[in-house]
Amino acid sequence: MPLDLWTRLAPLRRIRCPFCFEQFAACEMHFRCNDHYCKTDFNRMIADPVLSKALNGRRTGAGGSVLRSPWWVDPGTDERRGLRRYLDWAFLPASLTCPNCERPTDFRLCPRCHSHLPDSVVTLNSGHIAIFGPQSVGKTTFVTVLLHELDNRVGPEQGFILDPLTDEIRDRYDREYHELTYGGSQFGVGEELAGASFRRSHSATPSLETHRGVLQPLIYRLTRRGGGRRSSALLSFFDTAGEDWEMNIDLLRAEARYLSDARGLLFLIDPLRIRAVAHDRRVHLTEKESRVPPADYLTDIRKLGTFFRKLPVKTPLAICLNKLDRWGRQLEPGTMLHEWAGGLPESPPDEALDQTIHDEVQSALRRWGASGFLESVSINFPNHRFFACSALGDAAPTREDLPQPLPSPLLVERPVLWLLKQQGVL
Numbered sequence: 503m504p505l506d507l508w509t510r511l512a513p514l515r516r517i518r519c520p521f522c523f524e525q526f527a528a529c530e531m532h533f534r535c536n537d538h539y540c541k542t543d544f545n546r547m548i549a550d551p552v553l554s555k556a557l558n559g560r561r562t563g564a565g566g567s568v569l570r571s572p573w574w575v576d577p578g579t580d581e582r583r584g585l586r587r588y589l590d591w592a593f594l595p596a597s598l599t600c601p602n603c604e605r606p607t608d609f610r611l612c613p614r615c616h617s618h619l620p621d622s623v624v625t626l627n628s629g630h631i632a633i634f635g636p637q638s639v640g641k642t643t644f645v646t647v648l649l650h651e652l653d654n655r656v657g658p659e660q661g662f663i664l665d666p667l668t669d670e671i672r673d674r675y676d677r678e679y680h681e682l683t684y685g686g687s688q689f690g691v692g693e694e695l696a697g698a699s700f701r702r703s704h705s706a707t708p709s710l711e712t713h714r715g716v717l718q719p720l721i722y723r724l725t726r727r728g729g730g731r732r733s734s735a736l737l738s739f740f741d742t743a744g745e746d747w748e749m750n751i752d753l754l755r756a757e758a759r760y761l762s763d764a765r766g767l768l769f770l771i772d773p774l775r776i777r778a779v780a781h782d783r784r785v786h787l788t789e790k791e792s793r794v795p796p797a798d799y800l801t802d803i804r805k806l807g808t809f810f811r812k813l814p815v816k817t818p819l820a821i822c823l824n825k826l827d828r829w830g831r832q833l834e835p836g837t838m839l840h841e842w843a844g845g846l847p848e849s850p851p852d853e854a855l856d857q858t859i860h861d862e863v864q865s866a867l868r869r870w871g872a873s874g875f876l877e878s879v880s881i882n883f884p885n886h887r888f889f890a891c892s893a894l895g896d897a898a899p900t901r902e903d904l905p906q907p908l909p910s911p912l913l914v915e916r917p918v919l920w921l922l923k924q925q926g927v928l
Contacts, residue, residue, distance in 0.1 A: 505608070509625055510594040517619075520628045520667070520721045520738045522556065523763045524614035528624060529590040532616065534574040535600035536609035541572045546602045548573060556615035573600050574611065620667060622723055623736065629925045630719065630738035631918065632761050635770040636748050636802060638794050640824050640893055644770060645741050646679040647893040647911050648918060649720065656915045660928065662726035667736065671721055679720075684908060719760065724927060735927045740764075751805055762809040766921035767819045767883075769806070771799060773829045778870040784832050800875040807882050818924035819886040820917035821879065823863055826892040827912060837862050839890055842912055856887065856916055863888035885924070889917040 509515075513529035532552075535541065550571040557569065577595055578587050586595070597606040610619045633641055653664050666672035719738035726733060742761070746754045754761070761767070773779045775797035780787060807813055823829075830843025838858050841847055849855075867876055867888075879886055895910035922928040 505594060505596065505621055505624060509621075510596065513591055513594045515624075517624060518628050519612040519614060519617060519619065520623060520630065520736050521617035521718060522612060522615040523630070523738075523759050524612070526613055527591075528594060529577075530613045531619060531624075532574055532576050532611040532613050533598045533607055534609045534611050534616075534618075535572045535603060535605070535607045537600065537603045537605050537607070540600055540603040540605070543602070544570075546573065547571055550574065550616060552611075552613070553616040556617070571616075573602055574616070576613065618668065622667070622734070626723070626734050626736050628736040628738065629765040629927060630740065630760060630763075631766040631768055631921055632740045632742065632764040633768045633770060634742035634747055634761065634806075635772075636775070636797050637745060638775070638790070639770045639772040639797075641741055641770050642679070643683060644824060644891075644893045644914065645720070645739060646683045647909050648914050649675065649722075649739070650680065650684065650909075651911055651915050652918070656919070660726075660919070662724055662928070664722045664724055664737075667721040667723055674718075675720055724922075726928070737922075737927070747802070747805070751808075755809060761806075764817055765925045766918075767806070767817055768917055768921065769802070769819060769821045771821060771823050772797065772825060773823050773866075773870070774825060776870050776872070779829055779832075782829075782832055785829060799872065800878060803875060803878050803882070813882045815883050816885060817883075818921055819879070819883040820889055820921050821863075821886060822889040822891055822917045823866075824891060824893060826890045827895055828892075830890065833862075833866060839863070839866070842890070843892075845895065845910070845912065851913060851916055856889070856920065859890055859913075859916075860888045863890055887917070887920055889913065889920075891916065 509528075513527065515528045516525055517528055517531075518525050540546065547570040549568045551568050553571055554567075554569040575598060577583070577590055577598060580587055580598065582599075582601070583595075597608040599606050610624070611617065612619055633645060635641055649664070657663050666675065719740045721736060721738045724735050724737050738760070740758075740760045742754070742758070746758075774785065774787060774791055775794060776799075777796050779785060780791075780796070806819075807815065810817075826839065826843050827845070830839045833840045833843075838847075838855060839862050842859075864876060867873075891914045892912040893909060893914050895912045896907055919928065
């Protein structure tokens with residue numbers, strides 16, 4: 503759809519791309535032909551160095567190959583427009599004409615990465631949450647369950663809805679995330695009733711070095727009602743590969759701007775990788791968990807500080823201890839962590855519960871020998887809050903190749919709701 507008149511009258515409006523998080527003026531957006539036949543005519547495709555750099559990173563150089571794509575143009579360099587191209591700073595063009603198919607196109611692109619920018623990107627404010635942590639803490643499963651809960655349960659309770667920004671993002675979430683954790687759509691509505699439904703484990707998130715597609719976030723439009731009016735905002739969720747965080751931190755710092763530019767940071771921790779927890783006789787580790795080396799969360803929080811130009815960092819940081827159902831029952835009876843780990847809470851979660859869990863998590867980390875980590879967080883990230891959750895909500899079987907029940911999450915949405923409030927979205 504073409505942009506409305508009021509939006510076109512603000513060509514100098516600053517836009518932040520929800521894909522690469524570069525900022526630019528609205529009048530800098532590029533156009534691409536979106537006609538089906540024109541897009542599939544490979545003979546008429548042209549070199550696209552912008553897309554090549556976005557997909558291949560710094561490997562795209564003078565001797566590297568440049569990807570080709572359907573016709574695209576920077577409106578300011580399209581000589582067919584004559585003098586009008588010099589007036590884009592005063593009034594945005596509604597569309598441009600493809601020289602191949604001679605059809606008008608209003609398919610706008612980010613001038614930095616050539617991702618498609620729907621109208622909502624131009625008109626709405628954007629924020630994003632970067633989810634990071636070392637390997638094997640369950641980040642991908644957390645993202646999967648989180649978005650499912652926000653869409654089906656938490657959103658309706660809190661008075662908002664989530665919609666994928668594009669059909670491609672909806673398909674990607676279903677294919678790469680939801681089908682593994684909640685089961686695919688290959689069965690009929692009654693075909694699974696005879697047997698128990700079960701989930702499969704996610705494979706490790708590929709490294710940025712081998713697959714730059716991990717830089718593509720899951721972007722949603724959050725819409726809510728308040729004061730008789732509808733308000734919307736864009737939210738991008740980034741899932742950082744644990745391998746990059748532990749072994750390719752220099753590459754991550756150079757290529758993944760979404761961490762330093764984040765409006766909300768979510769540090770996911772697995773207490774089962776802390777020696778004091780893993781050696782507790784009441785905790786039963788799976789074969790995979792027993793082979794994972796102990797985590798060094800103090801080093802992790804120091805790494806995070808290197809992504810920012812100066813300390814202390816003002817960006818809100820939520821630190822969430824995952825797998826609550828596995829370790830929470832080993833804490834003192836009567837604590838909120840013990841009660842929620844057993845799935846028997848006295849009341850629904852609220853801000854008072856968040857504060858209690860914040861205090862209890864800090865106490866637990868001190869007992870586990872993480873005082874240095876707590877002090878570093880307090881000094882360098884003063885706007886922080888500790889949380890605990892379980893994305894799956896059941897004790898893991900000793901063998902991961904066995905069928906596993908569908909998720910019954912515990913408190914998985916609490917850190918994200920806090921971050922959204924810090925960003926002014928809720």
